[in-house]
Amino acid sequence: MVEIDEYSGRLKALGYIVVFVVAILIARAGYLQVYDGEYYAHLADGNRIRIIPSMAPRGTFFDRNGQLLVENRPGFTVSLLPLSAKIPDDVVTRVAELLKVPKEDIEKKIAAHIGFDPIRVKQDVTEDIVTIIEEQKEKYPGVVIEVQPIRNYLLMEEGAHTFGYVSEISEDELERRKGEGYRSGDIIGKFGLEKIYDSELRGENGGEQVEVDVAGKPVQRLGLKPPVPGNDLVLTIDKNLQEATERAVDDQLKLINAHGAAAVVMNPQTGEVLALVSRPAFNPNLFAHGISTKDWNAINNNPYHPMDNKAITGEYAPGSTFKIVTGTAALTEGVISPTDKIFDAGYHWIIPKSNAAGEALGWIDFTEAMAHSDNVYFYEMGNRLGIDRLEKYARMFGLGEITGIDLPYESDGLVANRKYKWKVFEDDWYLSETFDAAIGQGFNLVTPLQAAMVMGEIAANGKRYKPHLVNRIVSPEGKTIKEFQPELLSELQVPANVIQLVQNGLHEVTKVGTAAGVFAGFPLDIAGKTGTAENSQGRDHGWFVAYGPFNNPTVVVAVVVEQGGYGSQSAVPIGRKILEAAFHVTY
Amino acid sequence: MNKRLLRRLDFRLIAVVACIVIISIVIIGSATHINTPSDERYWYVQRQGISAILNVALALFLMNFDYKMLQGYGNRLYIFNIIMLLAVMLFGHAALGAQRWIAIGPLTIQPSEFSKLIMIIALAAMLEERVGKINTLQDLLPIAAYVGLPFLLVLKQPDLGTSLVFMAIFFGMIFVCGIKLRLLAGIFAFGAAMLPVLWQFLKDYQKMRIMVFIDPNVDPLGSGYHIIQSKIAIGSGMLFGKGLFGGTQSQLNFLPENHTDFIFAVVGEELGFVGGAALLLLYLVVLWRGVQIAKDASDVFGRLLAVGITSMLAFHVLVNVGMTMGIMPVTGIPLPLMSYGVSSLTTNILAITILLNIHMRKTKLVF
Numbered sequence A: 001m002v003e004i005d006e007y008s009g010r011l012k013a014l015g016y017i018v019v020f021v022v023a024i025l026i027a028r029a030g031y032l033q034v035y036d037g038e039y040y041a042h043l044a045d046g047n048r049i050r051i052i053p054s055m056a057p058r059g060t061f062f063d064r065n066g067q068l069l070v071e072n073r074p075g076f077t078v079s080l081l082p083l084s085a086k087i088p089d090d091v092v093t094r095v096a097e098l099l100k101v102p103k104e105d106i107e108k109k110i111a112a113h114i115g116f117d118p119i120r121v122k123q124d125v126t127e128d129i130v131t132i133i134e135e136q137k138e139k140y141p142g143v144v145i146e147v148q149p150i151r152n153y154l155l156m157e158e159g160a161h162t163f164g165y166v167s168e169i170s171e172d173e174l175e176r177r178k179g180e181g182y183r184s185g186d187i188i189g190k191f192g193l194e195k196i197y198d199s200e201l202r203g204e205n206g207g208e209q210v211e212v213d214v215a216g217k218p219v220q221r222l223g224l225k226p227p228v229p230g231n232d233l234v235l236t237i238d239k240n241l242q243e244a245t246e247r248a249v250d251d252q253l254k255l256i257n258a259h260g261a262a263a264v265v266m267n268p269q270t271g272e273v274l275a276l277v278s279r280p281a282f283n284p285n286l287f288a289h290g291i292s293t294k295d296w297n298a299i300n301n302n303p304y305h306p307m308d309n310k311a312i313t314g315e316y317a318p319g320s321t322f323k324i325v326t327g328t329a330a331l332t333e334g335v336i337s338p339t340d341k342i343f344d345a346g347y348h349w350i351i352p353k354s355n356a357a358g359e360a361l362g363w364i365d366f367t368e369a370m371a372h373s374d375n376v377y378f379y380e381m382g383n384r385l386g387i388d389r390l391e392k393y394a395r396m397f398g399l400g401e402i403t404g405i406d407l408p409y410e411s412d413g414l415v416a417n418r419k420y421k422w423k424v425f426e427d428d429w430y431l432s433e434t435f436d437a438a439i440g441q442g443f444n445l446v447t448p449l450q451a452a453m454v455m456g457e458i459a460a461n462g463k464r465y466k467p468h469l470v471n472r473i474v475s476p477e478g479k480t481i482k483e484f485q486p487e488l489l490s491e492l493q494v495p496a497n498v499i500q501l502v503q504n505g506l507h508e509v510t511k512v513g514t515a516a517g518v519f520a521g522f523p524l525d526i527a528g529k530t531g532t533a534e535n536s537q538g539r540d541h542g543w544f545v546a547y548g549p550f551n552n553p554t555v556v557v558a559v560v561v562e563q564g565g566y567g568s569q570s571a572v573p574i575g576r577k578i579l580e581a582a583f584h585v586t587y
Numbered sequence B: 001m002n003k004r005l006l007r008r009l010d011f012r013l014i015a016v017v018a019c020i021v022i023i024s025i026v027i028i029g030s031a032t033h034i035n036t037p038s039d040e041r042y043w044y045v046q047r048q049g050i051s052a053i054l055n056v057a058l059a060l061f062l063m064n065f066d067y068k069m070l071q072g073y074g075n076r077l078y079i080f081n082i083i084m085l086l087a088v089m090l091f092g093h094a095a096l097g098a099q100r101w102i103a104i105g106p107l108t109i110q111p112s113e114f115s116k117l118i119m120i121i122a123l124a125a126m127l128e129e130r131v132g133k134i135n136t137l138q139d140l141l142p143i144a145a146y147v148g149l150p151f152l153l154v155l156k157q158p159d160l161g162t163s164l165v166f167m168a169i170f171f172g173m174i175f176v177c178g179i180k181l182r183l184l185a186g187i188f189a190f191g192a193a194m195l196p197v198l199w200q201f202l203k204d205y206q207k208m209r210i211m212v213f214i215d216p217n218v219d220p221l222g223s224g225y226h227i228i229q230s231k232i233a234i235g236s237g238m239l240f241g242k243g244l245f246g247g248t249q250s251q252l253n254f255l256p257e258n259h260t261d262f263i264f265a266v267v268g269e270e271l272g273f274v275g276g277a278a279l280l281l282l283y284l285v286v287l288w289r290g291v292q293i294a295k296d297a298s299d300v301f302g303r304l305l306a307v308g309i310t311s312m313l314a315f316h317v318l319v320n321v322g323m324t325m326g327i328m329p330v331t332g333i334p335l336p337l338m339s340y341g342v343s344s345l346t347t348n349i350l351a352i353t354i355l356l357n358i359h360m361r362k363t364k365l366v367f
Helices: A008-035 A037-048 A089-099 A103-112 A127-135 A171-180 A192-196 A239-256 A293-300 A319-333 A366-372 A375-396 A418-425 A431-438 A448-459 A496-511 A567-582 B003-007 B011-031 B043-062 B067-091 B111-127 B137-156 B160-176 B181-201 B204-214 B223-237 B263-296 B300-324 B342-360
Strands: A049-054 A068-080 A119-125 A143-153 A166-168 A187-189 A206-212 A218-225 A232-235 A261-266 A273-279 A342-344 A362-364 A463-465 A470-474 A480-483 A488-491 A527-533 A541-548 A555-561 B093-095 B098-104 B107-109
Touching: A008 A037, A008 B160, A008 B223, A008 B263, A008 B300, A037 A049, A037 B223, A049 A143, A068 A089, A068 A127, A089 A103, A089 A119, A089 A127, A103 A119, A119 A143, A127 A143, A187 A192, A239 A261, A239 A273, A239 A555, A239 A567, A261 A448, A261 A567, A319 A366, A319 A375, A319 A431, A319 A448, A319 A496, A319 A527, A319 A541, A342 A375, A362 A366, A366 A375, A366 A496, A375 A431, A448 A463, A448 A496, A448 A527, A448 A541, A448 A555, A496 A527, A527 A567, A541 A567, A555 A567, B011 B043, B011 B263, B011 B342, B043 B342, B067 B098, B067 B111, B067 B137, B067 B300, B067 B342, B107 B111, B111 B137, B111 B160, B111 B300, B111 B342, B137 B160, B137 B181, B160 B181, B160 B300, B204 B223, B223 B263, B223 B300, B263 B300, B263 B342, B300 B342
Parallel strands: none
Antiparallel strands: A049 A206, A068 A119, A068 A143, A166 A187, A206 A218, A232 A470, A261 A273, A261 A555, A342 A362, A463 A488, A470 A480, A527 A541, A541 A555, B093 B098, B098 B107
């Protein structure tokens, strides 16, 4: 004992070390469990709690008469629950084999996945796959079947541009709309009404909160939240008229071997859109469960742009349909009286611009000039008004700005004016450009919807109603949540008799003028105007705008046929068929 | 046994050790899903419980012998130890990437567990005459060589954890033997300088363990997984724990090795900071008693034995519990008296028995 006792201090030191060791460990435990406990509790929950979402059925679309247009059908999606550990390789292999999906694709999806929502492997699988997975649960730990309603567009390509389409939310959209409760894997409206009314249509996803073990095997259900279906839309569209319009356009395109066209049918007294067609079209069902590369390429490589809704985004020179604006301006400004005649020698005396087909009509008044779409008369009106007054009236009709229809990507068109010329060409305005503008050529650009609106304002005695596609939003229980009333946007500041004169001129178009041939024997009185838009890229575009019945208009139509040549030959026959369908004309 | 000797049993130590063993069996039960119906749910608890009872019987038997007789067996035990470790290398079977077990009949034993205790006895016997005489490098070299051989054999298995325990025992004992502090400092300085060289000798998985110790997220689903899940388990236990059998990390198997090396994480998760700290305080009592027994030992051999045992236990507690909380690298050494494992439990009960024996014979008996 003697020799070691001189080192008893060392023993004391050992005692201190031991106390120190335990103190360190207790301090660390305190830090983890008390100071940082909430954080780790959260992580522990993240480990064990999974939400298996059940997607809310999207609201359906009905036409104005209650006919179903767009609905959902049940679809089964196979998903993997993300785990804290690596998803076992043999499970991935088995799933790949069962679903006939390349294993690398699944691995890529797993690698790219962030968060704890299920990783969707394959959508819309058949029921026997569902049965296999449910019966052999042990072989497929962490594999779940989600019931996902799949969008079903009953009319296929018809109305595609109006209804739009849905597909999985993109990363960009997710980033932008995170605050609105969108989650990765959600189905979102990408186009058309699906996009504009997405927040109404999507409903509220429900889900099952389950506790899983480390293999992803559900151990117990912690909670259940049933999904709330989205609200339904009752559209202003008339299914029968829509289908008739589609057919009329298709038949005519086939007949004259053209490919692009658009048609708008509206009620001028309310702004309700009754039919909206754009050609070529696409089948929105292709997008509902992920479009295949082949289908996507077919759409993308089509030179006539099937994905464009030409009715609202196509911009065309208005051609002679613009004479409605020029004529209204001329009469209102008093640069000519309705009975004053202008001598048409086939060309104008200041600048030798001629009529479209080189004809010369001699002495003509306003009504005759409108009926026969006389260029020389309207060149002179342009000459007397000047470009600034033409611009003022075009804007009064609502041209050069979007109409505000409830569809995405609407174009605003262009009203010919000095400022634009100077901005783009850095040049002064020339009289010949006023001549061009007066007959709707040159710089002027309108969309088919804008053309319909201009015609509609004449039909509605100067009233301009906001175009819209939805009449009512209805809850899943059938309660009307919102009803869209006609919204008066503006009124033409012109005397009533001027509008009447323009109406009469347009009436004459269908009786003795440019559309009289096609409308021969039509049982109702209507008004119309043909047009031919010069196209530097190829054949001219044909226009036709019309409304009827003449005395109490309830339907206004605008049709454009891309590269269809004269409006009277390309667009007018479509217009007649649409009006026949609208007024149930049978022979 | 002599009644007077019996009266000198260290009842505090016995009570605390009994507490730890009982807690151990309860927690092993929780970690091995004893509350989930299955044919084998009692397997671990039964084995650990039976070995605990057998060990107590063995301890009672061994108390009859004076620990001082161990001194004479020092060298023989040492040679036995070397043979045993060589046998592991030659006949042992591998598990988890290391060759640590040998089978004797129905038992698989882990000789490196026992070799720690044997090293303590052999080293105590050797150092007994060298107290105060470790002043130069020449004095130290034979001791270092004596420990170095089994150390290298264990390292070769590979069992880095146990070889580090050898180091802890070695330093604890030579420290109390009065090694010159300047010499000790020199060794540490040299060791620190050699670290980059040692790094070269580490196996890849060992390097990875050190790297994930510094940042578990370099490999969250691989080597870092244990640390991350263990910290989540302990942290989420918060102040009072999730309740016995209620630890989601442990019960749902997010926490691996939850009945062996990571058993402290189960305590932390299910019994909270209160339970974890209480367990650590029980360990403090064991260690503190170890130091006191060393102080009161009737001879140098007994003191050195007690110091060796205390160093071993302290190092185990520090490294194991530290590992579960992310302040020590993962080395795979069990928590004494808590982790499931027959070899480990037996070694530790034997170590406690030696402490009790030293305490019982601390001074000359007065009749």
